[in-house]
Amino acid sequence: MCKLSHRAINQLGQLLETSVIIIGAGPAGAGTSFFLSKYEIPHIVIEKEVFPRDKVCGDACSGKTALVINRADPAWLSEILADPAGFMPSWGITFVAPNRKPLDIPFSPNRTPQTKAPGFTVSRLVFDDFLFRKMASPYCTILQGTTLSSIDDTAGRVTVKAACNGVYYEITAPVIVGADGDKSTVRKKYLNAETSPKTYAVGLRAYYEGVTGLHKDNFIELHFLPQMLPGYLWIFPLPNGMANVGVGILSERIRKKKINLREQMLDVIKNDPLLAPRFANARLVGKIQGCGLPLALDRKPLSGDNFLLTGDAGCLIDPFSGEGIGNALYSGMLAAAAIKEAGEKGNYSAAFLKTAYDDVVYKRLGDEFKVSAALQRLCKYPWLFNFVVNKARKSPSLSNTISSMFTNMDLREQLSKPSFYLKILFNK
Ligand SMILES: Cc1cc2nc3c(=O)[nH]c(=O)nc-3n(C[C@H](O)[C@H](O)[C@H](O)COP(=O)(O)OP(=O)(O)OC[C@H]3O[C@@H](n4cnc5c(N)ncnc54)[C@H](O)[C@@H]3O)c2cc1C
CATH class of the missing domain: 3.50.50.60 (FAD/NAD(P)-binding domain)
Incomplete structure (x- = not known):
């Protein structure tokens, strides 16, 4: 039409x-x-x-989305934050390391009732x-x-x-x-x-109803499974008891390892010891769909x-x-x-x-x-990922530092430097 x-x-x-x-x-x-x-x-x-x-997507919108909308018209952002049926505020990320240990990273560790959620999830249809x-x-x-x-x-x-x-x-x-x-x-x-397959990833998206064990503050979850590195499986909570579940992997890896992404995703959901119980009574809504991600x-x-x-x-x-x-x-x-x-x-x-x-x-x-x-290159080393997550789980100050990295680019840059990992190693 x-x-x-x-x-x-x-x-x-x-x-x-x-x-x-x-x-x-x-x-x-x-x-x-x-x-x-x-x-x-x-x-x-x-x-x-x-x-x-x-549009096939993970449906997670970060602070940058909120920033542009706010610059276009601050009233639009207020509209979004006042529509819980369409938009779900998100307060943090759970990283699950290749050793399957989770690390919760709140976006706003010291938030008050007045604090606005830095990000949100919303279906792309909406x-x-x-x-x-x-x-x-x-x-x-x-x-x-x-x-x-x-x-x-x-x-x-x-x-x-x-x-x-x-x-x-x-x-x-x-x-x-x-x-x-x-x-x-x-x-x-x-x-x-x-x-080029070196700079291009392929992603799959599925909508599930009834996934259990989601974070009470709607944290988005990134599961860095060894078979998917440097990609990951995500679970992003959505309004109305729905969740966006998907995987994204570099095209080069898919080609080299001849990965059937759909099979791999369904296999993880069915058999991973952390995920299988959470999907036991979940229902796939609609089809699993794929799309490409041209990476910068x-x-x-x-x-x-x-x-x-x-x-x-x-x-x-x-x-x-x-x-x-x-x-x-x-x-x-x-x-x-x-x-x-x-x-x-x-x-x-x-x-x-x-x-x-x-x-x-x-x-x-x-x-x-x-x-x-x-960071994407570092993700090729699962032991490094496991090491940082293990340390951060025991150290509130390291966990807070990583939390601040999501809002502070200068801090985030530390993550890509070997000195950051040496400091953790020697507890400095
Ligand atoms: C599986 C997957 C998961 C993702 N998860 C996330 C996520 O959680 N968070 C996030 O921020 N990003 C995510 N992304 C990336 C995000 O989806 C894209 O970066 C984003 O949609 C880009 O917006 P765009 O406007 O450039 O393109 P699009 O959203 O693709 O919009 C392009 C528009 O152009 C139209 N169009 C195309 N060709 C023509 C034509 N010839 N004539 C007229 N119109 C045309 C299309 O119909 C479409 O409406 C994900 C991507 C994938 C594939």
Whole structure:
């Protein structure tokens, strides 16, 4: 179905002109749109699905997601926190080491009743529809249920041809934003780049009802099982007695070890001594579904003449945690700022966009990606993981330090340095 939301276009079948074309209305597209609307820049969003639509994901949103939403409009974050039927506040993480010893890491160890939860879980069906509806603005036109047929660029203008219910659109703009996810058409058109199994992970997601033993403060659980390292199995509690359960592993490992991910996940749920009793009366709701995760393991280009890539289209998923929603929204926010600057200068060249966008994204997120890449490499050593968890279980101060690492990037960087482990070894 094609729906022209928010603003009627009466030139159906004719050439439409706008300032920015966005392909994709997920978190990256929504993040770009929110801030373009703030800057009063007209834009057209082309989305192939019709909302509400599902997206295979772990459904966990971190503080970065909350930060961007709060910057877009603080009232939206209050709306989220006031909707327990849709959104579940999360207060921490339980890491389960390869030796199956758990370590609880609260996000806010000294919280008061006034403290806002730093993160939350929400099904993507609900969350992406929430974001989609918030895109409504006089500057935003959404064409959903629309098939993109071509992207061409000539003389500094991009032309997109798209069809919706037998109606053809030709839309031109000086710049296009690829917010079209993992299999981005915009990325393929401009960078012609294949993803490498070294920097790409595959994930499976299942919804279960009736999983027992979930943390009373809705901690998300990451189980680093030896057969999955450097990936993990997760259990994320959701509202209404549901849980999002899944696994994510590097493609390279899946290929090398010829892993059948679905079988491995079901085997763990059925036979792992910690998990099996918790799933004894749980029921799988719907199908187990898979999707790819393009990881930010190297610095890839994010723009060029007249185009920018955001979210998964730019391969911006955290290589350790698998977090991509916050980075999608955040990169969308930065893309809008870069487009504003480019528009003011009338310069959408590769050189300008690299400085205004790529450099800014990597300046803000680059250190985080490097630390996460180092942590991902360390996860290949199960004994190291076991050692840190064993020590932290006995030492409240080490446990507090690790807890602070989730909110303090400088502290988190310590985790990727050998000196951190030597200090633990010698109890310094
Ligand atoms: C198994 C799994 C678990 C994950 N768990 C988490 C998690 O717990 N927390 C987290 O933060 N991240 C997680 N991620 C990553 C997260 O899902 C992504 O990083 C995030 O969805 C990226 O947002 P996006 O807007 O870039 O892309 P998407 O959410 O994929 O949105 C892209 C949009 O573009 C549309 N589109 C695609 N092609 C076209 C086209 N040709 N024309 C028009 N529209 C198009 C799509 O329909 C879609 O609506 C997980 C990923 C996977 C696979």
